[in-house]
Amino acid sequence: MTKIPAFPIFELIESNADATTDGRIIIDGKSIPIHKSYLSLISPVFLAMFTHDTIEAKTGEVNITDFTFEDAKTAIDYCYGKDLCDKTSFQLLGVLRFADKYGILPIRKRLAEYFERTLNHDNCHGITAYSYEFSEKNLQTKCIDYYYRYPELILTPDFTQLPQNVMMEVITEASKLNDDELPAPYLFRHARVSCDSCGMKPIMGTRFKCMFCCNYNLCQSCERRGVHGCHVMLRIVNHETQGGTLADAFSPSMMKQWQ
Secondary structure (H helix, E strand, O other): OOOOOOOOOHHHOOOOOOOOEEEEEEEEEEEEEHHHHHHHOOOOOHHHHHOOOOOHHHHEEEEEOOOHHHHHHHHHHOOOOOOOHHHHHHHHHHHHHHHHHHOOHHHHHHHHHHHHHHHHOOHHHHHHHHHHHHHOHHHHHHHHHHHHHOOOHHHHHHHOOOOHHHHHHHHHHHHHHOOOOOOOHHEEEEOOOOOOOOOOEEEEOEEEEEEOOOOOOHHHHHHHOOOOOOOOEEEEEEOOOOOOOOHOOOOOHHHHHHO
């Protein structure tokens, strides 16, 4: 079936010489030209500004103080159909915050889903802060799962910059998780390592390695049943956490330092 791509809004507008802008967003003395009727169509906040007895409706000017010029310009360009190319996670979060504040739901939904798919060590703290600031439950869950899988992240300076209540909730909720509650794609495969009790090969999820016996390993299920309970077991979530245990990462002493 033939598919002919649609034109981006900005191309259609730019092709009409008579379609001049009739408003502008002002940030730090710089201005972003806009079409009031178009922004009113996609944003209930802009609609209220331009259709009621407001300064914005009378002057056509919207003064913004809580976003950088670059973030607002990128967000407006995206609203007009221009692609988000070569943007950092921090810049994309700025666009997401803009879409959230001005009620541009399709953009908010698309970027939130993007961050759910692309969580990594560099952006997880910023996304966590956003998810709690704007009560994005799905993102919160993804972030908590991520901290569970990579507990070393709670020891980083960036984590301590999160609001105290957010740090406490992340640590508390992540400490409650176990591998049975994570989606299958999140379970780490311990290649060439088998469970010495049930024979699972490779071990999927958390691996428990005996600190005394030579090359003795258990899967999560067998360890939970108390197999080999006579020795201390090192809890290994993935290849990046072999130097420590998840239990240590979420120990009671660590919980107290955030209280």
